[in-house]
Amino acid sequence: MPRFARHCAQRALMLDTTVARAVLCRAQLLALPDALMQQEAILRRVISLQPELPELPEPPELPELPEPPPASLPAKDELLEIVALCSPVSR
Secondary structure, three states: OHHHHHHHHHHHOOOOHHHHHHHHHHHOOOOOOOHHHHOHHHHHHHHHHHHHOOOOOOOOOOOOOOOOOHHHOOOHHHHHHHHHHHOOOOO
16 A cells, blocks of 8 residues: 555645545545545546656666775775774673
C-alpha cells in the first residue's frame, strides 16, 4: 500500500479532488492506513488518471570518476597502524 500511495495516488491527487481528499485523509490519519485500497471508486479514478501523468525523466548519467594516484592512499600497514593508535586500549 505505501508504494501505491506514494507512486500512484499522490501523483494523481493534483489532478482529482476526490483522490486528493482520500490521500490527505490517509496522510492525516483520519482514515485507516488500508482504507484507500478498499475504496474501489478511488482506485478506478487513480488508474484512469495514470496515462495523464507526466513521465518521470531518466536520471542523468553520472560521469566516470578517475582512479586516485597510487601514492595518494595509505598502504594497508599504515592504515592498521593508524587504527591501532586511534583505538582505545581494551585490556
